[in-house]
Amino acid sequence: MSGDFEMLDAQNSSQLSKPGPSSRNTANGRLNGNGRHVEDSSMSEDDDMPLSQTTRTKSEPATPDLRKQKRKRVQYNHDSSDDDKPLASTPVKVSTSRAGASGSAPVSNGVGKKQKSKGKAKLEPSDSEDDAPLVKAKGKRAVNGKEKKQPPKKKVKKSESGDDAELESEDDKPIVKETLKRKRKGKQANGTAVAESSDDDKPLTKSTTKKTVAKKVVKKEESGTESTQTQVQTKKRASKVKKEGADEESSKKGKKKEGDEDDEEVFKWWEQQNADGDGSVKWQTLEHNGVCFPQPYEPLPKGVQMKYAGKSVDLPPLAEEVAGFYAALLETEHAQDSTFNGNFFDDFLKILKKNPPRDGTKITSFEKCDFRPMFEHFEAEKAKKKSLTTAEKKEIKAAKDQFEAPYTHCTLDGRKEKVGNFRIEPPGLFRGRGGHPKKGALKFRLRPEDITINIGEDAPVPVPNVPGKWKAVIHDQTVTWLANWTENVNGNHKYVFLAAGSSLKGQSDMSKFEKARELKKHVDRIRKDYTEDLKNKMMQIRQRATAMYFIDRLALRAGNEKGDDEADTVGCCSLRCEHVTLEPPHWIIFDFLGKDSIRYYNRVTVDPQVFKNIKIFKNDKLDDDDLFDRVNTSVLNKHLTSYMKGLTAKVFRTYNASITFQEQLDQGTPVDGTVQEKLAAYNSANRMVAILCNHQRAVPKTHEQSMGKMRDKLRGFKYERRKLRHALFAISSKFKKDEKYAEDESDLDEDGIVEHEEQWKAKEIERMEKKFQKENEKLVEEGKEAQDDSVLQGRIENIEVEFQRLVKERGTGKAELKREKPAEKIEEAIEKLDDKIKAFRLQMEDREAGKEVALGTSKINYLDPRITAAWCKQYNVPIEKLFSKTLLTKFPWAMEVEGDWKF
Structure with missing residues (x-):
């Protein structure tokens, strides 16, 4: 990294991404979820909301002969235990036989079609008369x-x-x-x-x-x-x-744009068979356009300056940009953190030393710095963006998409594949998670000189979109990353990989879950052995057995050694004596910071021999001494490979999460229940896994607001039901004697009715105003004259008239519907509302129960997606209610399983 620090513009700095959902830390006991406590979380349930419509496209059914050929496809072999990196396979080898002995190569839909359409490859000739x-x-x-x-x-x-x-x-x-x-x-x-x-x-x-x-x-x-x-x-x-x-086609024109992603053919790599399995070469040809660098920094207007001791400071662009990074976070919790402020100011002073203020101001005290003028400018710019018309927003988005278009996809072995994180991370302030000691430190702007590109040997070398030359251009076919660099804060290596839905990442995911599934064959023997080793006379073997007991039964992470400048997070093998408290006769209390600085607290009963071992391990040790001083993750994983190839401690976590999930679904799903009841059972099973894996979170700040909206919606259902009942009574008084309609809706009093009607009126007026504004924008775009405000006023008056009618009906026990309906139709409507109210109550209970549990982490990383796909087919539940578009794109291979598939 060069000495001068060129930084990002203020616009980018105000839009720096917050830390993503933390991968939750070590887990609670399988049967002991009590005593949970959370200190930090940034995961939102909204990110995991499922789609409401199908995204997969169905292909035409093939002829019987072609179906046979599909079963004979070439397939990638998987041999990697790294869950965090996509596993690429060797290129597909064409089988020498077709349906037994025809002599032509079977080609999957994705390969055959794409290659042929691009004109880059030809299909093998066929001896079959059908292909003549x-x-x-x-x-x-x-x-x-x-x-x-x-x-x-x-x-x-x-x-x-x-x-x-x-x-x-x-x-x-x-x-x-x-x-x-x-x-x-x-x-x-x-x-x-x-x-x-x-x-x-x-x-x-x-x-x-x-x-x-x-x-x-x-x-x-x-x-x-x-x-x-x-x-x-x-x-x-x-x-x-x-x-x-x-x-x-003409009727559909305009609904889907040319080249829509949904229309792209999916390469069904999971249908391939008999591929090379040595795991050395991952691809044959690879072309891409490199990475997308953020735009250079644009200085703020002259009147926008930070202040020091009450006076404005004229900062050069580099120093001004760094000051803007902090100003953008002024109203966040980061600016209230002393560690964050200290690290920022230390790096800010280094920048000021090389780029001093033009007016000679000497900045030495953080307390005298006032970043509010810059903050107010950023807030004003945000407000301007929000006030843009829909057309202007679309224009900006189109320009952004056009700029990024060359970087979104690459060509891998002749196939078009989507690239994941093609954007280079902009400069800013490192936020970290939990109590990270380096939060607030300055992240430098990356240049081409910091980036190593990996590309095919015969492929053209991409040109960076900013001045500079690549650090290096390599042609390593044994790795799957397209670019890498080293970030300056923690010295970590960062990589650009293909997207989650790509063939290479998909193979990595499938291999991970297949490995966990294979563990089923060995887990009984492993448990028997480590149970016997709990009494072994050799201390190392006894410690190893005890650590395996915790990893298996409590789903603890294995843990790795940390440096002095990293957050003090631990796992099983790196536990210190202070993290484990013994409570006779056989209780153990765990209390430590796990991954992402999430607190793990669990009071759990253990095997008497395990309790005895921990007491021995702690004997004559200080609080900061290692509990397992003769075992580390390398020793543990080496031992595990003797049972199964590629078996590591992390495979146990995936296995225990998936097998627990499968068992909970089998036991708790109501066969004859409604869709909402089945979804509640699914989420309950998911919560059990999240508790097991310690995927906890702080209660979202918007939880109460969200629950309030749900309560208002439920009240709206009850209000609607009340009106229907009263309309039914107006038709015939006999309905008043019917038990189904006799009683008023519970917890819906007169005050609640008044409040609901007032809210309804306000929402209707707001909706009408927005609709009127959009209509006028459209008319202006078409070159026509906008509607007069009197049109809007007339519509609002109609709403007022309807509202006055509702006011008159209060307390009368009568109601008039907008459209007259026969009694049978009203009864049907009431019955539907009863079902809706019941389902919505279940949804509210589910939301409340999961407020401290992050369900998304386990769904993405630890639960075999085939369990969900098979469960949905077995119980007729639309998978879009459980998997978002992102997950459906990530796990296309899992959607092919039958309803009777089990983990």
Whole structure:
């Protein structure tokens, strides 16, 4: 890192990302979740909210022969235990047999289609008659044994890479299902066989703006030929289908943009088989455009300056940028932290030494610094951004997307893959987690000279988007990162990997969970051995057995040694005597800071021999001495590999989380329950795992506000039910005697009704004002005259009239609906509301129960996603209610399991 520190602009500094959801620390006992305490958390449940719609696309069913070929796919082998880095496999090797012995290579949908569409690879020839080309000669086709001229081939626009795409003939276009059905009927009528087409043998056409409808191709058969009449009918039907397809496409125009990600073909790497499993070479070709650096810093307006001892200070750009980093955080909890302030000011003084104030001000005291003028400027800029029109926001986003577009994807072995963290982290102040000793330290601006690029040997070297040259350009096919650098605060190595949904990361995830699943075969033997070793005469073996007991039963992390300048977090092997308290006859109290400085507190009963061992280990030791002074993670993991290849202590954590989750789901899911009841059972099982793994969090600051909104919504349901009941009574007084409708809604008094109606009025007026504003913006964009304010006033008056009607109905026990409904319809509506109220109450209880537990961490990292996918299929629960779009993209391979799959 060079000596001068060029920093980020104030706009970027005000948008620095907060620390992500912490990976929660060591766990509570499996059966002992009491005594939990949390000091810090930044995870929000909103990040884990599932989608409300399906994101996966279904492909056309293949012919029976092609299904057999799919089962014979080449597959990657996995042999990595590193959960944090994507595991790349060697390139796919083409099988020498097809469906036994046909001689052609089976190719998955993703590979075949993408390669063909790009014109970069050719499929192997097939001996199968089904794969024979239908066209007899260029520009001609065979009909009744004669050559018939075809329409001229249509040219295709050049691809994004600039290469000419293959010319697309009529025979290469997909056949519409309706046309195929009619062909088959024609065959039955006159004995003529019609060639069928499968999507597996066609290039992708989804990205084109117009639908192409193929003309029917007739294949000559020994049994007979197609009549002229059939040919005429075929042409008419094809023309009709083509017209219908064009109409359908025009109606959809504007809903999806060309090149929409949802339309991209998914490379189904999990269907591959028989790939090289040596784990050495991860890829053959790799092309990418490097990383995206943030824009240079732009100085603040002249009138915006920090103050020192009450006087404005004229800072040079580099010093001003660093001051802006702190100013942006002035109203956060970081600015109230003495460690944060101390580290920031130390680094600020270093910057000031090289970039002193232009007016000669000597800054020596943090207490005399006033950053509020800068803070107020940043707040004003935020307000301006919020006040932008929708069109202006879209324009800004489009410009940003265009700037980042070259970096979002790479080409790996001929496939387009999404890149994960392609943006270089901007400069700012290190925030850390928990009690990190370096929080507040300055993170330098990174330049190309700090970045090492990994790329294919024959690939063009990308040009940085800022001045400078790469630190190094390497061609290492044994690793899966695209770029790396070393950050200055902690000296950690940072990497750019492919996105979570990429094939390499997917293989890493699948390998991790398969390894945990394999542990099932060995876990009984391992437990038997370490239970016997608890009494071993050798101290090292006894300590190792006790540590394994804690890792297995309490899901503790193994723990690694920490440096003096790192947060004092520990795991099982790095526990000190002060972290463990003995309480006779056989209770142990754990109290320490785990990963991300999350406090782990647990009072748990243990095996009598374990209690005895801990007492021996603590004998004649000081509080800051290591509890397991003869065991570390290396010794422990080396021992575990003797049971199973690749087995480490962290595999136990994944195994225990997944097996516990599976057992809880099997025991607690109501077979005949509603969807909401099943979801409550799912979340309950997830909470058990989160408690086991100590995935705790502080109660969110917005929890009470969120619960308040939910209570208001529940009151709205009850209010609506009350109105329906009263409308029912107005139809006939006999309904008053019905037990279902006799009693008023509980906890809905007159005050609650008044408050609800007032809120309803305010929301309706606000909604109408926003709608009116959007309508006017649209009219102005179209060059038309905006509506007069009197239009809005008229709409508001209508709301006032409706509100006055509700006021008159208060206390009368009568209600008038906007639209008259028969009694049967009102009864149905009340029944639906009863179900809705019941489900919503369950949702509220679930939210309250999980306020101190982070369910997202285990769902992302520790629970085999196939458990969720199979459970959803078994109990008819939409997986979008549990998995967000991010998780569905991350785990496409898990969606293929059947409903009876078990971990």
